[in-house]
Amino acid sequence: xxxxxxxxxxxxxxxxxxxxxxxxxxxxxxxxxxxxxxxxxxxxxxxxxxxxxxxxxxxxxxxxxxxxxxxxxxxxxxxxxxxxxxxxxxxxxxxxxxxxxxxxxxxxxxxxxxxxxxxxxxxxxxxxxxxxxxxxxxxxxxxxxxxxxxxxxxxxxxxxxxxxxxxxxxxxxxxxxxxxxxxxxxxxxxxxxxxxxxxxxxxxxxxxxxxxxxxxxxxxxxxxxxxxxxxxxxxxxxxxxxxxxxxxxxxxxxxxxxxxxxxxxxxxxxxxxxxxxxxxxxxxxxxxxxxxxxxxxxxxxxxxxxxxxxxxxxxxxxxxxxxxxxxxxxxxxxxxxxxxxxxxxxxxxxxxxxxxxxxxxxxxxxxxxxx
Amino acid sequence: xxxxxxxxxxxxxxxxxxxxxxxxxxxxxxxxxxxxxxxxxxxxxxxxxxxxxxxxxxxxxxxxxxxxxxxxxxxxxxxxxxxxxxxxxxxxxxxxxxxxxxxxxxxxxxxxxxxxxxxxxxxxxxxxxxxxxxxxxxxxxxxxxxxxxxxxxxxxxxxxxxxxxxxxxxxxxxxxxxxxxxxxxxxxxxxxxxxxxxxxxxxxxxxxxxxxxxxxxxxxxxxxxxxxxxxxxxxxxxxxxxxxxxxxxxxxxxxxxxxxxxx
Numbered sequence: 001x002x003x004x005x006x007x008x009x010x011x012x013x014x015x016x017x018x019x020x021x022x023x024x025x026x027x028x029x030x031x032x033x034x035x036x037x038x039x040x041x042x043x044x045x046x047x048x049x050x051x052x053x054x055x056x057x058x059x060x061x062x063x064x065x066x067x068x069x070x071x072x073x074x075x076x077x078x079x080x081x082x083x084x085x086x087x088x089x090x091x092x093x094x095x096x097x098x099x100x101x102x103x104x105x106x107x108x109x110x111x112x113x114x115x116x117x118x119x120x121x122x123x124x125x126x127x128x129x130x131x132x133x134x135x136x137x138x139x140x141x142x143x144x145x146x147x148x149x150x151x152x153x154x155x156x157x158x159x160x161x162x163x164x165x166x167x168x169x170x171x172x173x174x175x176x177x178x179x180x181x182x183x184x185x186x187x188x189x190x191x192x193x194x195x196x197x198x199x200x201x202x203x204x205x206x207x208x209x210x211x212x213x214x215x216x217x218x219x220x221x222x223x224x225x226x227x228x229x230x231x232x233x234x235x236x237x238x239x240x241x242x243x244x245x246x247x248x249x250x251x252x253x254x255x256x257x258x259x260x261x262x263x264x265x266x267x268x269x270x271x272x273x274x275x276x277x278x279x280x281x282x283x284x285x286x287x288x289x290x291x292x293x294x295x296x297x298x299x300x301x302x303x304x305x306x307x308x309x310x311x312x313x314x315x316x317x318x319x320x321x322x323x324x325x326x327x328x329x330x331x332x333x334x335x336x337x338x339x340x341x342x343x344x345x346x347x348x349x350x351x352x353x354x355x356x357x358x359x360x361x362x363x364x365x366x367x368x369x370x371x
Numbered sequence: 372x373x374x375x376x377x378x379x380x381x382x383x384x385x386x387x388x389x390x391x392x393x394x395x396x397x398x399x400x401x402x403x404x405x406x407x408x409x410x411x412x413x414x415x416x417x418x419x420x421x422x423x424x425x426x427x428x429x430x431x432x433x434x435x436x437x438x439x440x441x442x443x444x445x446x447x448x449x450x451x452x453x454x455x456x457x458x459x460x461x462x463x464x465x466x467x468x469x470x471x472x473x474x475x476x477x478x479x480x481x482x483x484x485x486x487x488x489x490x491x492x493x494x495x496x497x498x499x500x501x502x503x504x505x506x507x508x509x510x511x512x513x514x515x516x517x518x519x520x521x522x523x524x525x526x527x528x529x530x531x532x533x534x535x536x537x538x539x540x541x542x543x544x545x546x547x548x549x550x551x552x553x554x555x556x557x558x559x560x561x562x563x564x565x566x567x568x569x570x571x572x573x574x575x576x577x578x579x580x581x582x583x584x585x586x587x588x589x590x591x592x593x594x595x596x597x598x599x600x601x602x603x604x605x606x607x608x609x610x611x612x613x614x615x616x617x618x619x620x621x622x623x624x625x626x627x628x629x630x631x632x633x634x
Contacts, residue, residue, distance in 0.1 A: 065589050067536050069400020120430045152427075217451070250453040250480040291482060355402045361427040363451060366460040 002206045003243045007184060007236055015042075015232050022046040031055055036288045041238050044284035045231045053280060060286035060312045067291050071357045073315040074347065075123035075155070076116055077297075079324045079335070080104050080143055084129025086196035088182070090227060090260060090267045092335045093129045095196065099333040102324045103128075103135055109146050115327045117150040119319055119344035122361035124151045125178060127335075130159035130197060137165050144172045153363035155218065159197070160207035166214035173367055176218040177211040178295075179204070180258065183227040184236035192227060208240075212248040217363070219244060219251055220295055225278070226260035226269030234281040238288050245289065254293025254315065257281050261299050261336040275304055279311055286312035298340040305340055309354055318347035381612065383579055385557060386473065386505035386526050388444060392417040393574065394604045395559065396597070397584025398435055399425065399450070400536075406593050407438040413594045414601035419443045420475050420582065422450035423465045436470070446507065448475035455494035462499050474499060475529070475561075476508040485535040485562075489516045493523060500524025509561050512546035517554045528554055529561040529582065532573065536585045538565025541573050551577045567596075567603030574607025 027049045030040045043049065044056060081103035084093045092099070104112065116124065124147060128135040140158060147154050155176030156169065166177070183189050186201055193199045208219045221240050223233035237255050245253045257278055260269040282294055296305060296313045298320040305316065319342070321327055322334035342350070348358040383390040395418040398407055411419065419439045426436045426447070439445050447465035452458035455478060462474040476499070478491040487509050493516065496508045505526045510516055512530035520528050530547050533539035540563060541547065550558045557579030564570050570581045583600055590596035626633075 065400075066538065066585065069585070069588055070402035071400065120427075120433060122427060122430075217453075245483060249482055252482055291485075352403065357402050357404065358433075359425065360430060360433050362424055364424045364426075364461065364464060366457055366464065 002202075002209055003240050004202055004205055006239060006243055007205075010236075015229075015235075018042065019046045019048070019231070022048045024048055024051055027052045028055070031059055031287065038239060038242075041284060041288040042235055044287060045234055045280065049284070050276065050280060053276070053283065056283045056287065057279075057311055060283040061310050063286055063290045064312050064314065068314050069357075070355060071359045072309060072313060072351050073123070073359045073362050074121060074318050074344065075125055075153075075315065076119075076121050076317055076319050076344070077125045077127055077157070077322065078112060078116065078147075079127045079322060079326060080109070080140070081128040081131070081135040082324045082333075082335070083131035083134035085133075086130050086198040087194050088196075088198060089192050089194070090182075090224065090269075092333060101134075103139070104143070104325060106142065106146060108325055108328060109143055112325065112327050113147060113150040116319070120360045121319070121344055122151050123153040123155070123363070125155045125157055125176075125317075127157045128159070132159070137161065137168060141169060141172045144169065144174055148173045148365065152361055152365050154365075155220075160204050161210070163210040163214045166211040166216060170215050171367070173365055175216065175363060175365070176220070177208060177216050178220040178222075178256070179207050179211075180222040180224055180256065181205055181237075181240070182224045184223055184233055184240075185228050188228050208244055209247070212244060212251050217252060218254065218293075219248075220254045220256055220293070222256035222258055224258055224260060225273040225281075226271055229271055230273045230277050230281065234284070238285050241285075241289060241292055245292070252293065253289075254295055255285060256295040256297065257285075258297060258299050261339065278304075279308070282308065282312040298338040299336065300339055302340040302342055306350060306354070309351065309356060316347065318342065319344040381608065383557060385507070388505075390417050390580075391415075392601070392604075393580035393608055394570070394597075394601050395420065395446075395561075395580055395582035396587065397582060398422075398439075398588070400585055400588035401593065402588075404433070404435050404438040406588075407435070408440050409594050410587060410597040411440050411443060414597035416597070416601070417443055418446055418473075418580075420446040420448045423447045423461050423468070423470075424451045426465075426468065426470075428468060444473055445470055446473040446475050448509075449477050449495070450479075452476075452478050452495075453480055454478060454488070455491040455498065458491070458495040459498050462495075462504060463502075466504070472503060473505045473507070476506060487511055487531070489513060492516075493519050496520055496525050497523035500526075507559065512543045512550055514546075514549055514553060517550050521554060521556055525556060527557040527559050527579070529559045531562040532560045532569070532581075533563030535562040537563050538586055539563055540565055540569040544572075544576070547573070547578065548576055567599045570600050571603040571607035571610070574604050575610045577611050580604075 030043045157178040293314045295315040297317045351358045392415045396416045427434045447470045449458040449461040478488045480488045492508045507527045509529045533542040559580045560573045561582040587597045
């Protein structure tokens with residue numbers, strides 16, 4: 001049993017003809033329902049729902065405040081390594097892109113951790129490309145040992161692992177997993193991942209389930225917006241989150257709606273996703289999963305992020321860098337260009353000005369007990 | 372006059388502490404930590420719960436616990452614990468961090484409704500009470516579970532009124548009423564109270580105190596809402612102590628069944 005079986009049920013589903021049948025009255029009926037099912041979620045993702053965005057936004061805003069309070073959780077990404085054996089056509093780190101490959105040494109990691117810790121952040125998201133040779137699990141574990149001295153919550157966004165490897169990292173101090181399926185459409189997935197271990201669609205899709213079985217505390221899934229038509233990708237991302245929440249009720253489940261950004265070796269997004277589309281996706285998800293987290297990264301512009309605070313967002317990155325050693329003196333290419341360059345304190349000021357509390361710490365590592 | 376005296380001296384004893392305020396405050400949802408001391412002052416709250424996961428002693432300016440006034444009891448809670456073992460670890464970490472020996476046990480294995488896991492809560496309560504903690508367990512109202520909590524050393528029992536953050540009020544009324552009647556410990560309704568009138572309703576039933584977070588923190592004016600809750604809690608308590616009249620569904624003007632006996 002895995003999410004793959006759930007998604008298979010929609011193999012012959014005709015999204016276009018479903019959307020054609022949906023009118024504004026269907027949307028309005030759906031907005032006020034106390035518990036939305038899969039079909040309700042899709043109704044809110046329909047073109048017809050675009051005419052009701054303000055109404056959906058009011059309810060989404062209310063639900064977010066009710067369940068999360070007037071707070072936004074902050075974190076920052078830390079790139080450990082950009083070695084990668086994959087051929088993902090949309091990624092700046094892909095194997096045949098010419099860029100200086102690098103992985104942080106322990107001393108460099110200490111230095112970068114100190115810089116981040118000085119901002120007050122306690123939640124870190126560590127990233128690597130996929131290379132079991134250059135950034136094996138043992139290397140990530142060594143990094144976690146260093147990071148534990150500075151941060152109280154460590155999430156990973158790395159290549160998919162076996163369950164026992166997740167268990168190993170959890171025992172070392174990792175508590176969160178972010179892994180994007182990139183694109184839920186299996187055919188498009190296959191086209192965009194022509195070679196390398198990432199070609200294995202199933203192994204990636206079931207990674208969150210393996211991490212949950214291994215005891216991870218938070219899991220964040222998503223589709224990279226721009227690789228396929230966004231409505232179906234948003235739908236499957238929501239279903240994936242819902243599936244994980246049902247099967248692993250003690251795990252905190254969230255989604256990210258990352259939009260493609262310019263990067264080295266530029267691959268233009270085949271499908272446009274407008275600001276309006278992004279907002280509709282976030283709002284629909286909030287009504288579908290009122291307690292589900294929504295993470296908004298610095299892929300989005302500062303002015304838009306300011307608006308998204310009140311549109312369902314629960315977590316935001318700040319003071320980001322997408323290159324290895326980006327906060328040190330290295331001059332290496334990032335995975336993608338970021339759009340919001342604000343520092344942690346600038347983000348905090350923005351949040352306070354909107355009547356929100358920036359939360360720097362929302363987990364306490366409990367793997368080590370006091371003496 | 373006897374009732375008035377009794378109300379004036381109405382003390383809530385938990386562990387070795389004597390409280391005059393029966394409104395407890397949760398802190399996770401405020402738009403700014405700076406509101407916490409204002410809310411405490413406006414409402415006279417004496418017990419404030421803070422999640423250990425949010426406390427950050429290394430960052431004083433953003434450390435939520437630093438905003439709890441010194442004369443309040445800081446009650447760490449085990450938010451995020453998924454089983455007894457994790458709750459116990461969190462409680463020990465909180466005590467080691469200098470948070471005193473009060474702890475609110477929260478063990479939640481359901482992230483959709485945030486309903487507590489009573490079984491694991493009992494286990495955590497037993498272990499922590501034995502270690503000298505003053506344990507206030509958050510639970511789904513159930514008489515047998517409450518009795519077990521008494522047996523293993525809880526200092527109070529905290530049934531939910533409705534799911535956390537739902538603002539749905541005292542939906543568990545009948546079950547809480549039974550706890551009030553049967554359990555020899557203070558019963559504190561924790562979670563779900565959305566309006567001061569609902570807090571008053573709980574207090575009128577004889578619960579010892581209520582704990583409120585969402586309804587105060589997410590109000591447009593949290594300080595005024597805290598004051599409103601404080602007044603409602605006092606009114607409800609006073610009504611309870613005053614002995615409200617019995618609710619009957621018939622008029623008492625005559626005695627259709629036994630009136631003839633007086634003839």
